[in-house]
Amino acid sequence: MSHTVVFNLGTKLLPETPFTIIYTICSIAACVYYFSPTLVALSIAQGTIMFVMCHFFRRKMTVWISALPLLYYAMHQTTKFSQNPFLIYTFVSYSMLSYVSYNIDTINGAGRKEDDTIAKRYLRMMFYTFYQPYLFSLIVLYADFERQMAARTTKQRDWKHCVFFAMRIALWWTVMEVALHFIYYETILRNIAYANTLPKNQLFSLSLTMGE
Numbered sequence: 033m034s035h036t037v038v039f040n041l042g043t044k045l046l047p048e049t050p051f052t053i054i055y056t057i058c059s060i061a062a063c064v065y066y067f068s069p070t071l072v073a074l075s076i077a078q079g080t081i082m083f084v085m086c087h088f089f090r091r092k093m094t095v096w097i098s099a100l101p102l103l104y105y106a107m108h109q110t111t112k113f114s115q116n117p118f119l120i121y122t123f124v125s126y127s128m129l130s131y132v133s134y135n136i137d138t139i140n141g142a143g144r145k146e147d148d149t150i151a152k153r154y155l156r157m158m159f160y161t162f163y164q165p166y167l168f169s170l171i172v173l174y175a176d177f178e179r180q181m182a183a184r185t186t187k188q189r190d191w192k193h194c195v196f197f198a199m200r201i202a203l204w205w206t207v208m209e210v211a212l213h214f215i216y217y218e219t220i221l222r223n224i225a226y227a228n229t230l231p232k233n234q235l236f237s238l239s240l241t242m243g244e
Contacts, residue, residue: 059162
């Protein structure tokens with residue numbers, strides 16, 4: 033919700049280029065907080081190398097070749113970058129997919145006409161890669177990303193439907209949370225004999241959610 037408010041207000045109050053720069057810097061700073069400065073620097077380095085290589089050698093094979101060395105090293109030397117491999121598998125892998133998608137799609141002609149300089153194209157790649165809603169969990173190709181951005185200025189928004197949909201989400205989220213915390217977990221906690229029969233992997237997952 034906060035991202036929606038900030039993003040929509042920013043695009044209304046600021047010109048495109050200043051907003052893109054400010055948004056990208058803030059998003060990178062947030063990633064430093066979410067993950068680590070080392071992982072963010074690694075991601076930016078691999079994206080920059082790929083961008084430069086594809087600028088001089090506009091072939092799809094260049095995209096994959098430029099991605100392999102750093103990706104191989106990061107995946108096989110995870111402890112050198114983070115003690116939590118999950119952070120590498122999510123952030124580094126997802127950002128790599130964004131870099132790959134941007135460079136392949138621009139080679140195929142999906143780039144914007146207004147991005148007519150190297151600096152503008154590089155900024156657009158970083159903006160796409162560090163766009164918070166698609167940063168991890170969702171995989172959106174660059175061509176689809178640009179279509180969605182372009183549709184924001186032309187698409188008529190049905191606010192009644194949006195409010196109704198948000199209320200539905202809030203209702204069912206509340207129902208599920210109440211059911212889980214006050215019915216499901218409480219029942220397991222009161223039945224020690226049943227808890228003792230659970231395999232270790234299931235018991236471990238439940239202990240995290242129950243705070244035990």
